[in-house]
Amino acid sequence: MRYINNIFTIEKCKLNKVLKKFETPIFCYSGRKINENINNFKNSFKSFSPIICFSTKSNSNLEILKQIKKNGLGADVVSKGELMIALKAGINPKKIVFSGVGKTRSELIYAIEKNILLINCESKSEILEIENIARSKNKKVDIGIRLNPNTDAKTLKQISTGKKENKFGVSEKTLVEVSEYSRKSKYLNLKCLSVHIGSQILDYKPYQKMLNVLDKLIKKIDLNFDYIDLGGGMGIDYNKDNKKFNYKKYNQIIKKFLTKHKTKIIFEPGRSIIGDTAILISKIIYIKESSKKDFIIVDAAMNDFMRPALYGAKHKIIPLIKNNKMTNKKYDFVGPICETTDKFLTTNKFQKLNEKDYIIICDVGAYGSSLSSNYNIRPKLAEILIKGSKINVIKKRQKLEDII
Ligand code: LLP
Secondary structure, three states: OEEEOOEEEEOOEEHHHHOOOOOOOEEEEEHHHHHHHHHHHHHHOHHHOOEEEEEHHHOOOHHHHHHHHHOOOEEEEOOHHHHHHHHHOOOOHHHEEEOOOOOOHHHHHHHHHOOOOEEEEOOHHHHHHHHHHHHHHOOOEEEEEEEOOOOOOOOOHHHEOOOOOOOOOEOHHHHHHHHHHHHHOOOEEEEEEEOOOEOOEOOOHHHHHHHHHHHHHHHHHOOOOOEEEOOOOEOOOOOOOOOOOOHHHHHHHHHHHHHHOOOEEEEOOOHHHHHHHEEEEEEEEEEEEOOOOEEEEEOOOOOOOOHHHHHOOOOOEEEOEOOOOEEOOOEEEEOOOOOOOOEEEEEOOEEOOOOOOEEEEOOOOOOOHHHOOOHHHOOOOEEEEEEOOEEEEEEOOOOHHHHO
């Protein structure tokens, strides 16, 4: 993805040409970038070849999941719907893990019937519910237990999950209790210890702390796990300031861990696979000038892309066509929704913009379309996938008639 002669281009497609056929706002992915990210991820950890379960919540577009499956990945799911779509994409059930604090009985029954790799449990009550279902089916179910390692992921507080005040996982004490209980059960096969401390983590040190906690705990309870599921969370360079996650270091500390514990590592990456593979193209509807700044009112809004409104996340905005006429005017890029938080970004330097110009919101592949809603009765967006010079519509724009 780069400018060629001042026009933003994905693979072999110049976006001004693409927009002759498609309306905005629109999500636009690069197929090549997805493959590249998966290869890089695999290569980073190739010495211990982990099971890589793509976190479906970060992007649950069926065609994207099919491409991810083609690259040999499994899936991390958190609902019956995600499990269904992962299976529909052709992902092998033996490469699917099911996480979440509130799996309902019917979701658990479905997962058990589908013989997935692991159900990662997050409470005593959930384990008892699984045992109860397994007994009724006279089946032994493979489970994992998610530990809350009380580790600060040093990321946004809204997307931290590994501290004891967070609802996720169980404490060490409960883990010891439930692992003893599961060991004795005829219907449970405790195979995995899982953790996930948060998302958009850029520093490897929280992972190091997490691995230390696991190391001590495993020694203390003297239990062998077939799998250790380290979750996802590896961050990406949204600000383009080269603050990149140190995969080399993470690989090293896991390798060290593996010299002490013989187990298979599972990862559940979402953002690191799909985050920087897509952009959101939007058109300027109006420019409203005010004394302090200009409001650039675009046709995309917080319902289409929630991260800035929900977490104060910053996503770069760039022009689709560069005109090289820079201005120091303050611009507020906002959507049409009746909420003050319906704002994407404030810039202090940008090229001079005009109504009907196109802009690009960067790095929206993860938690973009999957977090979108119909707020203000706005239809969900179309999504296109570019591969070389080919453009595939991988989701049609929702029709208003289907919502109303
Ligand atoms: N595994 C579990 C158990 C998770 O809860 C998550 C994300 C992942 C894996 C994938 O994490 P990733 O590799 O994508 O960081 N909507 C927020 C992020 C919420 C993350 C929720 N859990 C955002 O837009 O930043």
